[in-house]
Amino acid sequence: MAAAKIAPSMLSSDFANLASEAERMVRLGADWLHMDIMDGHFVPNLTIGAPVIQSLRKHTKAYLDCHLMVTNPSDYVEPFGKAGASGFTFHIEVARDNWQDLIQNIKSKGMRPGVSLRPGTPVEEVFPLVEAENPVELVLVMTVEPGFGGQKFMPEMMDKVRTLRKKYPSLDIEVDGGLGPSTIDVAAAAGANCIVAGSSIFGAADPGAVISVLRKSIEGSQNKN
Numbered sequence: 001m002a003a004a005k006i007a008p009s010m011l012s013s014d015f016a017n018l019a020s021e022a023e024r025m026v027r028l029g030a031d032w033l034h035m036d037i038m039d040g041h042f043v044p045n046l047t048i049g050a051p052v053i054q055s056l057r058k059h060t061k062a063y064l065d066c067h068l069m070v071t072n073p074s075d076y077v078e079p080f081g082k083a084g085a086s087g088f089t090f091h092i093e094v095a096r097d098n099w100q101d102l103i104q105n106i107k108s109k110g111m112r113p114g115v116s117l118r119p120g121t122p123v124e125e126v127f128p129l130v131e132a133e134n135p136v137e138l139v140l141v142m143t144v145e146p147g148f149g150g151q152k153f154m155p156e157m158m159d160k161v162r163t164l165r166k167k168y169p170s171l172d173i174e175v176d177g178g179l180g181p182s183t184i185d186v187a188a189a190a191g192a193n194c195i196v197a198g199s200s201i202f203g204a205a206d207p208g209a210v211i212s213v214l215r216k217s218i219e220g221s222q223n224k225n
Helices: 015-027 050-057 074-083 099-108 123-131 155-167 184-190 207-224
Strands: 005-008 032-038 063-069 087-091 112-117 138-142 172-176 194-197
Touching: 005 032, 005 172, 005 207, 015 032, 015 050, 015 207, 050 063, 050 074, 063 074, 063 112, 063 194, 074 087, 074 099, 087 099, 087 138, 099 112, 099 123, 112 123, 112 172, 123 138, 123 155, 138 155, 138 194, 155 172, 155 184, 184 207, 194 207
Parallel strands: 005 194, 032 063, 063 087, 087 112, 112 138, 138 172, 172 194
Antiparallel strands: none
């Protein structure tokens, strides 16, 4: 069974105090810290790159779960490996021709490879990557169109999660977009075990309580099955 992992999305944190925000999230029970890397090209927004990961790494031992919403993921592997990224998740839409090399390269730099798909991309596109001799270790199902925080959760994406969970019982399946106490049960029931949550955690009066609610929902669903 794939263990529950709650990953606060640092895009919703106070960027001017990233180190203390990271420390606060870990103290409140976060398993991973989710880092949104956007290049202003694959998605319209521009966020952070390897230098910020490198700076943050000096202040935390946490697992830095990096989601690369970029057009040329290959260009980022070496700098992110050097910066201390833990996970490197690329988008299938920009890696259809070179994913084998990309996975190999990510692993050789000491990072854990993952693949993500936008809402419009059929889930079948990632099957070969999970079943490869040298596979990805995580699939990130976007439950909003990537690029901006604070969007509404798309419940119809849960079909992808259900399909993946049925096919790959021990795979890390991550969901990202619009997740919080009101949407977690649907995601947990579908089989997601890694939960990215931004505004629902950082905007809460008691972020630790939200992290706990998210975790309990996943564990509750897993115990039922």
